[in-house]
Amino acid sequence: xxxxxxxxxxxxxxxxxxxxxxxxxxxxxxxxxxxxxxxxxxxxxxxxxxxxxxxxxxxxxxxxxxxxxxxxxxxxxxxxxxxxxxxxxxxxxxxxxxxxxxxxxxxxxxxxxxxxxxxxxxxxxxxxxxxxxxxxxxxxxxxxxxxxxxxxxxxxxxxxxxxxxxxxxxxxxxxxxxxxxxxxxxxxxxxxxxxxxxxxxxxxxxxxxxxxxxxxxxxxxxxxxxxxxxxxxxxxxxxxxxxxxxxxxxxxxxxxxxxxxxxxxxxxxxxxxxxxxxxxxxxxxxxxxxxxx
Amino acid sequence: xxxxxxxxxxxxxxxxxxxxxxxxxxxxxxxxxxxxxxxxxxxxxxxxxxxxxxxxxxxxxxxxxxxxxxxxxxxxxxxxxxxxxxxxxxxxxxxxxxxxxxxxxxxxxxxxxxxxxxxxxxxxxxxxxxxxxxxxxxxxxxxxxxxxxxxxxxxxxxxxxxxxxxxxxxxxxxxxxxxxxxxxxx
Numbered sequence: 001x002x003x004x005x006x007x008x009x010x011x012x013x014x015x016x017x018x019x020x021x022x023x024x025x026x027x028x029x030x031x032x033x034x035x036x037x038x039x040x041x042x043x044x045x046x047x048x049x050x051x052x053x054x055x056x057x058x059x060x061x062x063x064x065x066x067x068x069x070x071x072x073x074x075x076x077x078x079x080x081x082x083x084x085x086x087x088x089x090x091x092x093x094x095x096x097x098x099x100x101x102x103x104x105x106x107x108x109x110x111x112x113x114x115x116x117x118x119x120x121x122x123x124x125x126x127x128x129x130x131x132x133x134x135x136x137x138x139x140x141x142x143x144x145x146x147x148x149x150x151x152x153x154x155x156x157x158x159x160x161x162x163x164x165x166x167x168x169x170x171x172x173x174x175x176x177x178x179x180x181x182x183x184x185x186x187x188x189x190x191x192x193x194x195x196x197x198x199x200x201x202x203x204x205x206x207x208x209x210x211x212x213x214x215x216x217x218x219x220x221x222x223x224x225x226x227x228x229x230x231x232x233x234x235x236x237x238x239x240x241x242x243x244x245x246x247x248x249x250x251x252x253x254x255x256x257x258x259x260x261x262x263x264x265x266x267x268x269x270x271x272x273x274x275x276x277x278x279x280x281x282x283x284x285x286x287x288x289x290x291x292x293x
Numbered sequence: 294x295x296x297x298x299x300x301x302x303x304x305x306x307x308x309x310x311x312x313x314x315x316x317x318x319x320x321x322x323x324x325x326x327x328x329x330x331x332x333x334x335x336x337x338x339x340x341x342x343x344x345x346x347x348x349x350x351x352x353x354x355x356x357x358x359x360x361x362x363x364x365x366x367x368x369x370x371x372x373x374x375x376x377x378x379x380x381x382x383x384x385x386x387x388x389x390x391x392x393x394x395x396x397x398x399x400x401x402x403x404x405x406x407x408x409x410x411x412x413x414x415x416x417x418x419x420x421x422x423x424x425x426x427x428x429x430x431x432x433x434x435x436x437x438x439x440x441x442x443x444x445x446x447x448x449x450x451x452x453x454x455x456x457x458x459x460x461x462x463x464x465x466x467x468x469x470x471x472x473x474x475x476x477x478x479x
Contacts, residue, residue, distance in 0.1 A: 001415040008412040011306075011427045011466045015344050015376070018304040037351035039304060039344070074389060074403055075345050076428065098409035098428070121410045248355070255303050255325060255352055 009123035009143035012076065012098065013207040016040055016144075016230050020220065020251050021209070023047050023234040026065065027072040029243070036247035040076040040098070042232065043069045048105045048152030049235035049274065052286065058106040060088040063095055070095070078125070083292050084110020086119075093122045099144070101125050104291035105151045105234070114292065117141030127211065129162045129289055131169035132188035135198070136293075138206055139191040145204065147228070148289040149212020152235050154276035156213040156222065158289055163210060163226040173199040212289070215240070215273045217253035217266050224257035241271030296337035298477055299324040301362075303352040305344015305377060309465035310473075314340070317470050317479030327361040338371035338477045341378025343427070343463050346403065349377060350392055366396050372457045373476035379459040380430050387433070396457050398436025405431025406461075414467075417443040417450065423467040424450065430461050442475070 019039030024030040030041045043066045051058045060081045070077050076098035081088035083102055088109070092100050102115050104127050117124040118141035127148035128134035134145050147166060149159030169188070176184060176199060185195040197205055210228035214220055215236040223231050231254055233247075240246045249266040256262040284290070295318040300307045302323035311321040322329060322336060330336060339362075353359055366372050366382075374382040374397075385400035386393045406412075406429045415424045422443050432449045435441060442458070443451035451460045451472065458476040473479070 001413045003413045004410065005414050007425060007466065008414060008427060011425055011463060012409055012412065014306045014309060014466065015427060017306065017308070017344075018302070019345065019348055034347060035351075037348045037355075039348050075347060076409065093410065096408045096410050123409065248351075251348070251351065252355055 004121035006143065010206050012123055013125070013144035016076070016209075017207060018255055019230045020247075020254050021078065021230065021232045022237055022247060023232070024069065024238070027068045029238055030069045030073045030077075032244050033237070033247060034073045034075050036244055037251035038075060038247065039230070040078055041069060041073060042078045042080065042101065042234075043097070044080055047235040047238060048288070049154070049239055050152075051105060052152040058082075060085070060092065060106065063091065066092075066095055066097065070097075080106055081115075082106040083108040084113050084115060086115045089115055089120060089122075089124075093120055097122065099123050099125055102142075103127065104148060104288045108291050114140055125209075127289070127292065128166070130165045131173070131198070132190045133293065134166060134204060134208070135188065135190035135194040138194055138204070142206065144207050144209065146209040146211040146232055149210065149214070150279065150282075151212045151288050152277075153213050153279070153282070154215040154236060154274040155279060156215070156219045157279055159210055159213045159223060160226065162212075162289070163223060163228060166208065167227050170198055170203065174202040214250070215276065216270075217249045217263055220250045220253040221257035221263055224254060230254060235274055239274035246270050246273070295319045295479070296477060297322060297334065299330065299336040299339040301339065301341050301349070301378070303344075303356075304348050306342045306375075306463065306465055307340075310340045310342050310375075313465055313468070313470050313473050314477070317473055317477070319477060319479055326356060327358060330361055330365055336365070336370065338373070339365060341372065341374040341381055342465070343376030343378065346377040346380040347391060349381065363394055366394065366457065369456050371476050372396070373473060374457065374459040375465065375472075376427065376429055376461060376463055379461055382457055382459050384436070385434070397452065397454050397459055398439050399432055399452060399459075400434035401430040401461070402433050403430055404428050405433070415445060417445055418447065419443065422451070422464065422471055423469055425463040425466040426461070427463060427466075432461060
């Protein structure tokens, strides 16, 4: 028996495809998420929009809260650690969370190095804004990626940008000649072996989900149509008027994203979505997607 | 002669199953609605993939799929159910209790092999099948009419009852067509 192989780590990501991973801040929200059909929950003390509002340093969550959520639900429980904070990650591993998100939503602990994720039994998911960043994280051992979008804004524009960038760059690789790949690897700042692999397969070697700014069923469906294999919804559910209904509607949207009639049906009467933030009003220093490299 | 096999594509590892089925020469149809079971000609079999069984149950309910799926399987068509799929097919589910179709006279415990850090790769006791276990269900009771096909450390992990073959692990992630061939031929 061989535990925690890369295949087993990526395997859990495979099993989450077509689903919705929801941010929850307590056991009660976790129960609502599971009842609505979430494939997993992300346990954290404050959703990104609240972190944005409160300011200050955002850190990994209280283990007691994470354990309360683990006791409440049977779907996988994920938790976030700060970029580069391998000690927070070890604590999350000791708690046996099912996935660790090395996340730009928390305040980075290391501005130069991300965590060496190969050294963990727990699989990691990391954010990316383009192909180079995606492949650097996979090189470090990430078993799943998510485009960053701009968390806590309820605005899908950055998520769309990142998904489109990724898709265009992958398509570009797949038409380049083999002799062009090393130069491309240099430009992307990505490991050559992974660049070769993507060029050959025409897709990333691990699943890529979308995150950041998803607030409606239509947002979730848009991300799926742009190549995301599942979606993370952070502030979008529990900061809306009717979290249970919106959660269920987004779950249906992630499965039936190719069926506009069904999307119209599930989008009816959901009440107000979270209040959003227009990107032009955000200071550069408040852009979470710029954290990490 | 290739068959047309449906793969329940509500959520989870349906793509990996589709790839293996195509490799065996079968055509594949993703099933998300009742019409997918019949439109464009009937299906010769159906795969219930891994994923989150609670999510699949919700979507089966939201989409009115319970009756059509139940009728299809009870109609005797070949079925392969893996991991979450086996949970749906079982008679009794614990950890916690949840609804299931009861096509297989077995009981299972969800996540009976532990959380993700305990997920593992191995080989079946007879050396015939490579095993990828991910937060896998554990078979806790095997009914009289159920045949055990493979075991791991003495415990049953693959079972058959009539037209239904079920595995607690993920043959689709090991790139091994053996169980698909048992269920559907090819």
